[in-house]
Amino acid sequence: MYSLRSWRNNKLSHKKQKQMQIKSKLTVENKLSITGWFFILPATLLIFAMSFYPMFKALYMSFRTGIGVNMEWAGLYNFTRMLKDKIFMQSVRNNFFYLIIQVPIMLVLAITLASILNNPKLKYKGLFRILLFLPCATPLVAYSVIFRSLFAIDGYFNTILLNFGILSKAYNFLGHPTSAKIVIIIALIWRWTGYNIVFYLAGLQNIDPSIYEAVKLEGASKFQTFFSITAPLLKPMILLTSIMSINGTLQLFDESVNLTAGGPANASITMSHYIYNLSFKYVPNFGYAAALSYVILLLVAFLALIQMKVVDVRD
């Protein structure tokens, strides 16, 4: 009697144990998964609250109009209004002017310098590297102020040009529409070339040196080598840096505010600067400003999409 029961009990508990094992394995995995959710929760909530939610709120606001808190539904009014807004159209043109001229010059310069820095025969490599990276440790406002002072009417470059007799009268670089924009471009190239060199160096270091040896044996010139080996292998980096640069150029703010103050007469103003003025400098019109900000958002998304498509086609 006793033994039978204990045998049954044993068998039962064995079954139970097995079930429990499966169950506990499941709960361990569940537990780990839940722990994982807790780990990612704060960061996720913050991104939703501080990026996605405001983004949709701005979209909602872009269909409303009014001053301060007195807002009412306006349909597409803000979007038709912007087409007639001369300053905004000027700011869009300016952003594209900076983009089209500055980004290619800077990226070519960065690739060239990176491939020189990557050459194993180069002496004082570390020193050259530090000095070329130096500008990207400079705060944006700080370099804007430095360049404004260098190009001011009583600034260093005017003094030098006058002393050498190249100019007979100081030239107001920041006072003419074209030269003001060119000064911004020069400043941007100065600030960001080193930053892009970092990326290209990282990309170049991933290329196996034996490929170069092989191509060398076949008698390819350095120029050929660059276009047949280096450039294709750097393509992911080129894509990444151009998306980042496009993204950054479309959002320019600090330079427009502190280097040229958007001037002369809004000739060099950027979209972000104008949106800032509309929201926080003039009588605030958040609805209209939000509509304009969506132009930047769509441009950034659209250009990034094109960029990826173009690269895909070439593959």
Next chain:
Amino acid sequence: MSVININKKTKSTQSLGVGTYTFLIVAVILSVFPLFWMVIAATNKSVDVISGTLIPGSNLATNYKNLIGSTNLWQAMWNSFKYAGIMTVLSLLVCSIAGYGFEIYHDKHKDRLFSFLLLAMMIPFAAVMIPLYQMVSEYGLLNSTAGFVLPTISTPFLIMLFRQNSRSFPHEIIDAARIDGLSEIGIFIRIYIPTQKAVFAAAVTVVFMNGWNNYLWPKIIMQSNDSISMPMLIAGLQSGYVTDYGVLMLSVLFCILPMLIIFFAMQRYFTQGITGSIK
């Protein structure tokens, strides 16, 4: 054009030619000159700066006296340190644990969520700044550190940086630690963090620099004079009608100096932090 010339020369001599070095040295001079000029200007009288001097002057003390006389320099320096410092600590805390979580406990849902969060990287700040401003002022966080840090504590870039670096973290160590009875959070704090010093250093460099350099956001929410940051201070100085270049460049020097110290001390991590999660 210069590319072609240099390459021809290097080919003919089989080592790096004079052309390459000349090109490189010109690039270095152009890259250093504005900073060099700024340091020189900070030590000179404004009239000497205008006359184009490139020699260190003896007006540094006077410039400093004028600077602290006309601005709240040390208040702004302290504010900038406070904003960037607290942002760095919080940002690393939140993003490192998230990056670790996304990788170590990854499953289909978490991977999808992560791809979705990455989209936030493409949102321009201009498109969120007005609602953010309204939120911050609604909760009474204008002029506060909390208002400054909230929008940028959690960034997809930083989460990605930690996620990517958790990939090479060996699972056997985690299993062994579990058998030893360490809790999941214990594994993260006691085992993961100590082995990831390089990643944390890179993240510190990037986040601190971003916090220090930020201009648009503090310009919007820091409305009282006591709460302004360094970039706001120098921007305010130059907007006056008569510019004292010596004083202005000294303020710029104060704003740049902490960045340069970090840059030189953390050089290796700096480049790691920039390239971050690509590889």
